[in-house]
Amino acid sequence: MADTENEDVKPLEQAPVKEQPAAPAVQKAAEEPQAEKKPVERAPRKAAAPKDAAKPAAEEKKASEKAAAKSEAKSAAKPAAERKPAARKTTARRKAAAAAAKKPAVKKAAAAVAKELNLNSSAYYTNRELSWLEFNRRVLETAMEPDRPLLDQVKFLSIFYTNLDEFFMVRVANIYKQYQSNAGATGPDKMPPAKQLQEIRRVVQKLVNTASDHWIKTIRPALAKSGVRVTHFADLSEEQKAFLLAKFEREIYPILTPQAIDPGHPFPRISNVSINFLIELSAPDGRRRYARLRVPSNIPRFNKIPRKIDPNFNGIGNDKDCDVVLSEEIISEFLPMLFSGFTVVGKGMFRVTRNTDVEIEEDEADDLLQAVRDFVSRRQFGGVVRLETSYDMPENLLDFLIEKLDLRPIQIYRVKGPMAFSGFMSLLDFNAPGLKESVYHASHNPDCMPPEQIFDNITKKDILLYHPYQTFGSVVDFVQQAARDPHVAAIKMTLYRVGNNSPIVRALMDARRAGKQVTAVVELKARFD
Known part of the structure; x- marks a missing residue:
């Protein structure tokens, strides 16, 4: 108009x-x-x-x-x-x-x-899952900012990969269930499940390749120039290799458990997001055998090796004086030690991502707590959603995995860089000044000090804690003092998410053992806890 x-x-x-x-x-x-x-006509004159x-x-x-x-x-x-x-x-x-x-x-x-606007037209909508991938792309772009300290770039790369893992465990898992049941399009974008899986694979493979290239071509060389050399076993000196061999025999070899795969030993259950080796062996009689080896999750991911070998080296000091090798590389190098009498013909690393979004039927469960316990035990072995393999895995081993895990090509992802980069967050623990942003140390609220007098201080006035600028340790001190104080009869609190070996949980258990009444409201269905 x-x-x-x-x-x-x-x-x-x-x-x-x-x-x-x-x-x-x-x-x-x-x-x-x-x-x-023209003259104006005048009226007859009246009396003046x-x-x-x-x-x-x-x-x-x-x-x-x-x-x-x-x-x-x-x-x-x-x-x-x-x-x-x-x-x-x-x-x-x-x-x-x-x-x-x-x-x-x-x-x-x-x-x-x-013309009337047709809001039902798919042209006006972006697919929900592809939109989420664009969000994660921005996380990757944050990791690639050149002005960001190197170890902080590693941190955001780790967040990018962690996000992807959870994306496959939950959202892609649900799409794959729709695909298996031949369901039609459900979203306003009208994209069918098969097309969604194709587009997700295309976008994810491109993002992962970009992330791997950034690690290989940018971060790792820059870290080496700054003194932290994350390297390969083959690039070490002979003295360093001997140092790692002794470390392997002392700390890693005793906890490795290879599993044979043959008619008498079916293909083992592969736990969620664990790093594994598939090994092809040649027996003395010429027959080919296969084995699976899981990389233990309770060993450090990064192994520091001094550039100048010192028998008294304990891994403590300035990490800019060390070389670093991944645990899976050390295991890969010494695999023949695990299979005496056999020849290692081929090997490759792989990792499976499983569906962890199994629904808990609360209405049908007599005991919700037990239902959650059962769910957690099953969560590690849900349906396989994604298979990641090392880039150099031989084709015959890849075909073997696809057959044993009953996978489709759309679920296969080749990884150029390190496997399970989400675990690289521990690299930030390195003592490498200047390679990461300074850590903010929260202050203690003076009204909570010393912890032994916290109840006396509370009786005098209310105490306000300002997180994260003031330490959460004051809350831990408060619960611990309550567990020990003989005048405390009961403790009641809400727990949503707690870390492993939480001091809060330990304090509550101590209070219960001391005869106090302890009530905790727990979010049983907090995802991934």
Whole structure:
């Protein structure tokens, strides 16, 4: 409408206007401009009024005649075509607007405005899962900011990979269930499950390749220049290799448990997001055998090796003086030690991501707590959603995995960089000044010090804790003191998420053992806890 109104101003001056005869009085004034001077007829003279009374009447008459003359002079000065009543102007505008409305551009715009918006059209919607991947792309872009300290770049890369793991465990798992049941499109974008899985794989593979390249080509070389060299076993000196061999025999070898895969030993259950090796072996009689080896999760991911070997090295000090090798690389190097009498023909690392979003039927469960316990025990072995393999895994081993895990090509992801980069967050624990942002150390609230007097302080006034700027340790101290204080009869609190070996939980258990009544409201269904 705004365009139509703008166009209808211009035609007012240019549109042909049909001349109309002017009002008789105006026409006469135009033809005979001198007529205004004809004498005014006088009424019969009446009895003379007092001088003061006649004066206002004469002045009023004179002013009226002057105004009439001025109006007629104005009318005579304008062309006849312009001297139209106000009603005629409105009519002309309507005609001009009607003429403008016949123009193609205006007609098209009016049709577009008049057309009803179809909110059910998939063209107006972005797929929910692809939109989430764009969010995670921004996390990756944060990791790639050149001004960000190197170890902070590692931190955001780790967050990027952790997000992806959870994305596959929950959201992709649900789409894959729809795909297996031949369900149709359910979202407003009308994208069927099979198409969603194809698009997710295309986008994820591209993002993961970008992240791997950033680690291999940017972060790792820059860390090496700064003194922290995350390297491969083959790049170490002979002395360093001997150092790692002794470490392997002492700390890693005793807890490794290879599993044979043959008719008498079916393919083992692979736990969720664990790092594993698939090994092809040649027996003395020439037959081929297969084995699986899980990398233990209770060993450090990064192994520090001094550049100058010192028998008393304990791993403590400035980490800029050390080389670093991943545990899986050390295990890969010494695999033959685990299979005496066999020859290692081929090997490759792999990792499976499973569906962890199994629903708990609260209405059908007699005991919700037991139902959650059962769910947690099953969560590690839900349906396989994704298989990640090392880039150099031989094709025959990959085919073996696909057959044993009953996978489709759409679920396979080749990884160029390190496996399970989500575990690289521990690299931030390295003592490497200047490679990460300084850590903020929360202050202690003076009203909570010393912890032994916290109840005395509370009786004097309320205490407000301001997290994260003030330490959460004051809350831990408070619960611990309550567990020990003989005057405390009961403790009641809510627990949503707690860490492993939580001091809060330990304090509550101590209080229970001391005979106090302890009530904790726990969020049993907090995801991934």
